[in-house]
Amino acid sequence: MRKQNTLLTLLAISAVVLSAQTENANPDSVAELDKMVITATKTARKTSEIPVSVTVISLDEIKASSARSIDDLLQYAAGVQVKRAVGMGEGVPSDIIMRGIPGALAATRTLILVDGIPTNASGTPFLIINEIPLEAVKRVEIVRGPFSSLYGANAFGGVINIITQTGDGKPRVQMSAETSLPFTSAHNYMRDDRSYGRQFWNDAFSEAYWNGTGLLSGGNERFDILLSGGYRSIGNYYMRDSALAKGKNIEYLKSRENYDYRDYRLFLKSGLRISEQLSTNLQARYFNSDLGFSKTKNTQPPVDVVTKGDKFLIGPSMDYAPADWLKLHIGGFYRMVNGEYFNEAPSEDGFVPSLWNGKSDDWQIEGQGILKPFKTHTFIIGFDHLWNNIEFGAMRNRNTSEIIPPFLRREKLIRNFGLYLQDEISVFRGIKVVPALRYDLHSLFGGEFSPKLGISGPAGDLFFLRMSGGGAFRAPSTTELYMPDFPVSVFRLVSNSSLKPEYVWAFDCGADFKPLKNLTITSDFFSNYMKDMITFNFIVGEDLFNTTVTHGNVESARSWGVENQLQWDPFAFLSLKGNYTFTESENEKYKVSLDYIARHKFNVEVNYKKSFGDRLLEAGIAEGFVGKREYFDWGVRPDVIIHEDLMMSDSLEVKPFRQKLDPYFKTDLSVSYSFNAGNRISLIIQNLFNAEGEESGGTFVPGRFMGLKYTCSLGLK
Numbered sequence: 001m002r003k004q005n006t007l008l009t010l011l012a013i014s015a016v017v018l019s020a021q022t023e024n025a026n027p028d029s030v031a032e033l034d035k036m037v038i039t040a041t042k043t044a045r046k047t048s049e050i051p052v053s054v055t056v057i058s059l060d061e062i063k064a065s066s067a068r069s070i071d072d073l074l075q076y077a078a079g080v081q082v083k084r085a086v087g088m089g090e091g092v093p094s095d096i097i098m099r100g101i102p103g104a105l106a107a108t109r110t111l112i113l114v115d116g117i118p119t120n121a122s123g124t125p126f127l128i129i130n131e132i133p134l135e136a137v138k139r140v141e142i143v144r145g146p147f148s149s150l151y152g153a154n155a156f157g158g159v160i161n162i163i164t165q166t167g168d169g170k171p172r173v174q175m176s177a178e179t180s181l182p183f184t185s186a187h188n189y190m191r192d193d194r195s196y197g198r199q200f201w202n203d204a205f206s207e208a209y210w211n212g213t214g215l216l217s218g219g220n221e222r223f224d225i226l227l228s229g230g231y232r233s234i235g236n237y238y239m240r241d242s243a244l245a246k247g248k249n250i251e252y253l254k255s256r257e258n259y260d261y262r263d264y265r266l267f268l269k270s271g272l273r274i275s276e277q278l279s280t281n282l283q284a285r286y287f288n289s290d291l292g293f294s295k296t297k298n299t300q301p302p303v304d305v306v307t308k309g310d311k312f313l314i315g316p317s318m319d320y321a322p323a324d325w326l327k328l329h330i331g332g333f334y335r336m337v338n339g340e341y342f343n344e345a346p347s348e349d350g351f352v353p354s355l356w357n358g359k360s361d362d363w364q365i366e367g368q369g370i371l372k373p374f375k376t377h378t379f380i381i382g383f384d385h386l387w388n389n390i391e392f393g394a395m396r397n398r399n400t401s402e403i404i405p406p407f408l409r410r411e412k413l414i415r416n417f418g419l420y421l422q423d424e425i426s427v428f429r430g431i432k433v434v435p436a437l438r439y440d441l442h443s444l445f446g447g448e449f450s451p452k453l454g455i456s457g458p459a460g461d462l463f464f465l466r467m468s469g470g471g472a473f474r475a476p477s478t479t480e481l482y483m484p485d486f487p488v489s490v491f492r493l494v495s496n497s498s499l500k501p502e503y504v505w506a507f508d509c510g511a512d513f514k515p516l517k518n519l520t521i522t523s524d525f526f527s528n529y530m531k532d533m534i535t536f537n538f539i540v541g542e543d544l545f546n547t548t549v550t551h552g553n554v555e556s557a558r559s560w561g562v563e564n565q566l567q568w569d570p571f572a573f574l575s576l577k578g579n580y581t582f583t584e585s586e587n588e589k590y591k592v593s594l595d596y597i598a599r600h601k602f603n604v605e606v607n608y609k610k611s612f613g614d615r616l617l618e619a620g621i622a623e624g625f626v627g628k629r630e631y632f633d634w635g636v637r638p639d640v641i642i643h644e645d646l647m648m649s650d651s652l653e654v655k656p657f658r659q660k661l662d663p664y665f666k667t668d669l670s671v672s673y674s675f676n677a678g679n680r681i682s683l684i685i686q687n688l689f690n691a692e693g694e695e696s697g698g699t700f701v702p703g704r705f706m707g708l709k710y711t712c713s714l715g716l717k
Contacts, residue, residue, distance in 0.1 A: 034046050034047055034048050035047055035056040035058065035139075037050070037054050037056055037141050037143075038116075038141070038161070038163075039054070039113070039141040039143045039159055039161040040052050040054055040141075040143050041150075041380070041422065041424065041434065042150060042368065042380055042382075042422070043370060043378065043380065043424070048464050048512065049432060049456065050434075050454070050456060050466070051432065051434055051454025051455055051456035051466040051467060051468045052143060052144065052145055052454060052466065052468050052508070053079075053143075053144045053145070053466075053508065053510055053522075053524045053526075053563065054141060054142065054143050054144070055077050055078065055141075055142040055144075055565075056139055056140070056141055056142075057073050057077070057139060057140040057141075057142070058139050059137075059138050059139055059165075060609075061607070062134060062137060062139075062140075063618070063672070064607050064609070064618050064619075064620040064670060064672070065620060065622070065668075065670060066620065066622065066668035066669060066670040066684045066685065066686055067134060068088060068134070068178075068211070068684070068686075068705075068707075069088055069129075069130040069134070070129050070130050070132070070134070070137070070140065070162060071084065071094065071096075071129055071130060072668075072686075073140055074096065074140070074142070074160065075624060075666075076603040076605060076622055076624055077142050077579070077603075078563045078564075078565050078579035078580075078581050078603075079098055079099045079144055079524075079526075079561075079563045079581050079583075080096065080097070080098055080142065081095075081096075081097040081098075081596065081597075081598060081601065081626065082094070082095075082096060082097075082695075083095040083096075083097060083103060083596055083695060083696045084695055084696060084699070085696050085699045086237060086261070086291060086293065086699075087237035087238055087239070087261075087702040088130070088232075088234065088237050088261065088702070089237045089261040089289070089291045090128055090129075090130055090131075090261075090263060090287075090289045090291065090309070091261075091289050091290075091291035091293075091307035091308070091309055091339075092291065092293060092307060094129065095108070095596070095696075096108070096110040096112070096129070096157075096160065097110075097157070097596060097597065098110055098144055098157040098158040099144055099145065099157060099158065099526050099528065099559065099561065099563075099583070100526075100528060100559025100560070100561060100583040100584075100585045100594065100597050101156060101157035101158075101504065101528060101530070101559065102585075102594045102595045102596060102597060103595075103596070104480075104534060104535075108120050108154065109154070109156040109157045109474060110154075110155075110156070110157045110158055110159070110160060111147070111151055111154040111155040111156075111158070111159045111160070112129055112160050112162070113159065113160065113161040113162065114131075114132055114161075114162045114164065114283075114285075115161075115162070115163060115164055115269070115283060116161065117283065117313070117315050117333055118154065118364075119131065119162075120154055128287060128309075128311055128337075130263075131265055131267075131285060131287040131311065132162060132164060132228075132265070132267055132285070133213045133215075133228050133229075133230045133265055133267065135174065135176060135213050135215050135228060135230075135711075136164050136165055136215060136226065136228040136267055136269075137162055137163070137164055137165070138163050138164055138165040138166075139163050140160065140161070140162050140163070141159075141160070141161045141163065142158070142159075142160050143158055143159040143160070143161070144158045144508070144524075144526070144563075145157075145158055145468065145470075145506050145508055145526065146158070146450075146452075146470060146471070146472030146504050146506050146528075147159050147452070147472065148438060148440075148450035148470075148471070148472035148473055148474075149420060149422070149436040149437060149438045149450045149451060149452035149470055149472070150420055150422065150436060150438065150452075152384065152416070152418045152438065152440055152450075153416065153440060153442075153473060153474050153475045153501075154474065155472060156472050156473075156474045156502075156504060157504075164226065164267070164269055165217065165226055166219065166224055166226060166269065166271070167217035167218050167219035167224035167225045167226040167269075167270070168217070168218070168219045168224060169218060169219065170218060170715055170716065171216065171217070171218035171715070171716040172216070172217050172218060172713060172714065172715050172716065173214070173215070173216055173713070173714045173716060174214070174215040174216075174217075174711065174712070174713040174714075175212075175213070175214050175215075175711070175712050175713075175714075176211075176212070176213045176214075176709060176710065176711040176712070177211070177212050177709070177710050178209070178210070178211040178212075178684075178707050178708065178709035178710075179208055179209060179210050179211070179707060179708060180208045180209040180234075180705060180706055180707040180708075181204060181205065181208040181210075182708065183706035183707070184204050184207055184208040184209075185200075185201075185204040185208075188200065188203060188204055188207070191241075206235045206260075207234075207235035207236050208234070208235065209232075209233075209234040209705070209707055210231070210232065210233050210234070211230065211231070211232045211707075211709075212230060212231050212232075213228065213229070213230035214228065214229055214230070215227070215228045216228075218716075219271075221273065222272065222273050223270070223271070223272050223273070224270060224271045225268075225269070225270040225271075226267075226268070226269045226270070227267070227268050227269075228265075228266070228267040228268075229264075229265060229266045229267070230264070230265045231262070231263070231264055231265075232261075232262060232263050232265075233260070233261065233262035233263075234260065234261050234262075235259075235260045236256060236259050236260065237259055237260070237261045237702065238256060238259050238699075238700060238702055238703060239702050239703035239704065239705050240256060240700060240702075240703040241256060242254060242255065242256055243255070243256050243259065243294065243700070244694065244698050244699065244700050254294075255295075257294065257295055258292035258293070258294055258295055258304045258305065258306075259292055259293075259294065260291075260292045261289070261290070261291050261292065262289070262290050263287065263288060263289040263290070264286070264287070264288045264289075265285075265286070265287055266284075266285065266286040266287075267283075267284075267285050268282070268283065268284040268285070269281075269282070269283050270282050277320060277321050277322060278318070278319070278320050278321075279318070279319050280316070280317070280318045280319075281316070281317045281318075281319070281331075282314075282315070282316050282317075283313070283314070283315045283316075283333075284313065284314045284315075285311070285312070285313045285314075286310070286311070286312050286313075287309075287310065287311040287312075288309070288310040288311075289307075289308070289309050289310075290306070290307075290308050291306065291307045291308075292304060292305070292306055293305040293306065293307060296343065296344040296351070296353065297344070298344055298350070298351035299344050299351050299352065299353055303342075303344070303353045303398070304342065305342060305343050305344075306340075306341075306342040307339065307340070307341050307342070308339070308340040308342075309337065309338060309339040309340070310337075310338050311335070311336065311337045311338075312335070312336045313333055313334070313335040313336075314333065314334055315331060315332065315333030315334075316331060316332070317329065317330065317331025317332075318330055318331065324372075325371060325372045325373055326369065326370070326371055326372075327369070327370040328367075328368070328369050328370075329366075329367065329368045329369075329370075330365075330366070330367045330368075331365075331366055331367075332363070332364050332365035332366060333362070333363075333364055334361075334362065334363055335360075335361070335362040336359070336360070336361055336362075337359070337360040338357070338358075338359050339357065339358050339359075340355065340356070340357045341355070341356045341357070342354070342355055342398060343356070343487075344487075345395055345404050345407065345487050346487060347397070347404050352397050352398070352399065352404070353397070353398035353399060354395050354396065354397065354398055354404060354487075355395070355396050355397075355398045356393060356394075356395045356396075356407070356486070357393040358390065358391065358392050358393060359390070359391045359393075360388065360389070360390045360391075360478075361388070361389045361390075362386065362387065362388050362389075363386070363387040364384060364385065364386045364387070365384070365385050366382065366383065366384035366385075367382060367383055367384075368380065368381070368382035368383075369381050369382065375426070376425060376426045376427075377423055377424070377425055377426075378423070378424040379421070379422070379423050379424075380420075380421070380422040380423075380424075381420070381421050381422075382419075382420055383417070383418060383419045383420070384417075384418050385415070385416070385417045385418075386415065386416045386417075387413065387414075387415050388413070388414045388415075388416075388478065389411070389412070389413045389414075390411070390412055390414075390478045390479075390482075391409070391410075391411045392409060392410045392411070392482070392483050392484050393409055394407060394408050394409040394484075395407030395484070395486075406484075406485055407484050407485055407486065407487075408484055409484070410482050410483070410484050412478050412481070412482045413443075414442070414443055414444060414478055415442075415443040416440055416441070416442045416443065416475070417440070417441045418438055418439065418440045418441075419438065419439050420436065420437065420438035420439075421436065421437055421438075422434065422435070422436035422437075423435055423436075427457075429457065429458070430457050430458045431455070431456070431457030431458075432454075432455070432456050432457060433453075433454070433455050434452075434453070434454040434455075434456075434468075435451075435452070435453050435454075436451070436452045436453075436454075436470075437449065437450070437451050437452075438450045440473075442475050442501075444475070444481075445475055445500070445501050448473050448475075448501065449471075450470070450471055450472055450473060451470050451471055452468065452469070452470030452471075453468065453469055453470060454466065454467065454468035455467050455468070459511075462513060462514055462515060463511055463512070463513055463514075464511065464512040464514075465509075465510075465511050466509065466510055466511070466512075467508070467509040467510075468507075468508055468509075469505075469506065469507040469508075470505075470506060471503060471504065471505045471506070472503070472504050472506070473501045473502065473503050473504075474501060474502050474534075475501045476499040476500075476501065476502075476534055476551070479495070480495060480496065480499055480534060480551045481495055481496065481497050481499060482495055482497060483495045492548045492549070493548075493549050493550070494548050494549065494550040495550070495551065496550050496551045496552060499534060499551055499552070499553060500532055500553050501532065502530065502531065502532045502533045502534050502553065503530070503531045503532060504528055504529065504530045504531070505528070505529045505531075506526065506527065506528045506529075507526070507527050508524055508525060508526040508527070509524070509525055510522065510523055510524030510525065510563075511523055511524075518568065518569045518570065519566075519567070519568045519569075520565075520566070520567045520568075521564075521565070521566050522563075522564070522565040522566075523562065523563070523564050523565075524562065524563045525560075525561075525562050526559075526560060526561055526562075526563070527558075527559075527560040528558065528559045528560065529556075529557075529558055530555070530556065530557040530558070530559075531556050532553040532555075532556070533553070533554075533555035533556065533557055534551055534552070534553060534555075535551070535552065535554055535555045536549050536550070536551065536552070536632070536634055536656065537549070537550050537551070537552040537554055549634050554589060555587055555588070555589055556588045556589070557585065557586060557587050557588060557594055558585065558586050558588065559583060559584065559585035559586075559594065559597065560583075560584055560585075561581060561582045561583035561584055562581070562582050563579065563580075563581045564579060564580045564581075565577075565578070565579040566578045566579070573608060573609050573610045574606070574607070574608055574609075575606070575607040575609075576604075576605070576606050576607075577603075577604070577605040577606075577607075578602070578603065578604045578605070579602065579603050580600075580601070580602040581600075581601045581602070582599065582600060583597055583598065583599055583601070584599065585597040590655065592630060592658065593629075593630055595629075595630070595631040595632060596629045596630075596631050596661075596696070597629065598626050598627040598628065598629050598663075599627050599628065600625070600627035600663075601624075601625065601626050601627060602624075602625050603622065603623065603624045603625070604622070604623045605620065605621070605622045605623075606620065606621050606622075607619070607620040608620070614676050614677070615673070615674060615675060615676070616672075616673070616674040617671075617672070617673055617674075618670075618671070618672040618673075618674075619669075619670065619671045619672070620669070620670050621667070621668070621669050621670075622667070622668045622669075623665065623666070623667050624665065624666040624667075624668075625663065625664075625665050625666075626663060626664055626666075626693075626695075627663045628660065628661065628662065628663050629660075629661045630658055630659065630660050630661070631658070631659055631661070631697055632656035632657070632658060632659075633656065633657050633658070633659040633697055634656055636656075636657040636659075659697055661693075661694045661697065662693060662694070663693070664690065664692060664693020664694070664695075664701055665689070665690045665693070666686075666687055666690070666693075666701060667687065667688040667689045667690065668684075668685065668686045668687070668688065669683075669684075669685040669688050670682060670683065670684050670685070671683045677713070678712060678713040678714060678715075679710075679711070679712055679713075680710070680711040680712075681708070681709070681710050681711075682708070682709040682710075682711070683706075683707075683708060683709075684705070684706070684707045684708075684709060685704070685705065685706050686702070686704065686705040686706075687701065687702065687703060687704045687705065688704070
């Protein structure tokens with residue numbers, strides 16, 4: 001705590017010392033410090049009017065960043081950790097960890113929305129966060145803390161809402177192309193084992209990063225449309241000459257065979273205003289990916305491990321405002337997710353190449369009313385009803401198509417109905433009280449209430465205070481409950497139909513301090529108590545070698561910490577952002593920190609923007625630090641713990657092996673030059689100085705990446 005207070009003091013002193021320069025501040029930046037958001041209360045509110053901690057990543061910040069995907073943007077936010085196993089690839093579950101609430105292998109505890117529509121694939125571990133091209137994104141809102149009171153079961157750790165652009169004005173076409181070919185070629189040329197001639201260029205083209213995106217948009221007072229599509233590929237998403245392999249007491253490098261990735265993305269968003277009171281909207285998305293994930297370990301000869309998937313979503317909605325005090329919304333969506341997993345599996349004849357597939361179908365309908373019958377009250381009442389049907393296919397021999405027992409087909413339908421109510425009460429002198437309550441009726445687990453209460457308001461001219469508390473729950477996913485036995489490494493992953501929901505009770509309080517118009521200092525304290533957390537149990541058979549891994553409600557856990565943030569725009573051409581997060585966590589069963597939770601994390605971002613007539617130069621540099629982390633490694637045979645109540649049973653509970661990860665730094669740089677309003681060229685460098693460290697267990701932080709990007713925008717007559 002002393003370190004956090006010292007940091008705040010230093011930031012405040014710096015602000016006072018440099019206050020003489022404020023006359024040069026960009027007047028537009030003052031408005032940027034108090035942005036409009038919709039995710040926290042489901043109504044448009046300024047960040048200074050809501051009782052929770054919110055970060056908004058604006059369109060200008062997205063353009064100036066070195067990000068290639070949404071998760072690149074998130075990793076520099078306070079209180080947010082991104083844990084990836086395949087770099088920029090999709091197809092192996094990623095985790096978004098918020099405020100010391102860990103991820104889960106077969107589910108997600110952070111709700112990801114695109115324009116308010118969940119992108120989490122219900123019932124599965126898949127969090128397809130990068131299905132929307134960055135060129136179509138307007139801003140990203142990060143709302144910290146559990147939000148089951150508005151969004152239901154998956155908003156356990158927080159909500160991230162990706163808000164896309166809306167077509168406006170005359171029709172416009174924007175095209176962009178990005179590649180790392182010059183830098184990939186130079187890297188390959190410097191290698192001792194380089195190829196020559198045509199083979200050299202074949203290798204360079206296949207390993208380089210390619211990204212092409214097209215966007216068509218336009219609109220008027222009656223109709224708007226935005227259509228975006230893109231293709232990405234890379235021959236080595238680790239951007240390294242070797243990959244990391246870890247064991248219990250050993251660590252070594254292995255060949256980087258089969259680490260390629262490609263995806264296709266299509267996105268449609270349109271709106272029709274029938275009258276001043278009535279409008280309709282439509283969203284449609286398609287995403288298809290193919291990911292290589294090394295080679296099999298036990299088959300002879302080794303074969304490629306590959307995940308393939310495609311996702312389709314369509315969501316219509318309608319908004320009706322019959323009176324100034326009443327707004328109605330009704331909508332819904334259908335989502336289909338298909339996945340194929342090519343690996344190896346044990347059979348009577350030893351290990352054989354295997355193929356497994358799964359399919360998830362979601363239907364959801366939702367409705368919401370915003371009522372303001374009194375000047376001091378704004379009521380929000382709504383409902384949603386989700387049907388999730390998931391089919392787990394049988395595992396088959398890739399060569400013969402025969403079913404490999406006991407990995408057999410299963411299918412399950414789960415429903416959930418939710419009803420929520422929120423009231424925004426304006427008390428006096430800008431103080432607002434926001435109580436909210438949601439009731440969920442789950443087809444397997446019955447009813448659950450999720451309350452939340454927030455209070456916010458100014459404390460003088462310089463301080464804005466906020467405080468909130470509430471509870472949230474997460475029902476076990478269909479994968480955790482019913483997925484057939486699944487071979488992973490040297491273990492067998494077994495589902496558990498007896499799981500119970502997990503719960504979190506959370507409290508946070510914070511303050512915004514504005515000593516200058518162009519400077520905001522924010523500090524937040526948070527505390528989470530988690531009960532019945534779903535995690536892994538390791539069960540060892542009688543011979544101590546036949547180990548299975550299953551899900552169980554075995555953990556109670558705590559996390560608490562402090563987030564400090566600063567945003568300062570000293571000049572019209574210069575912007576600085578920084579944040580530091582301290583997080584303490586504990587698994588109360590084993591008395592260790594929670595998986596992958598870093599005690600210390602900080603980020604610094606500096607952006608420069610200068611115009612020269614119709615030309616514009618932009619540059620940004622970001623430095624990130626992630627501290628030491630630990631995690632239970634279920635790829636290593638664990639140590640045995642014999643409990644007295646298990647001495648006479650057929651199996652023994654074990655303590656998983658604990659791996660430790662060293663801290664790492666990450667430096668990203670971007671420089672862009674716009675020739676005019678329609679042409680822009682950018683240089684992007686990720687991991688500029690330090691390309692070492694592990695982002696997740698056995699996975700290096702992706703190596704140094706350098707790419708060139710050209711963007712062209714044309715107006716259509």
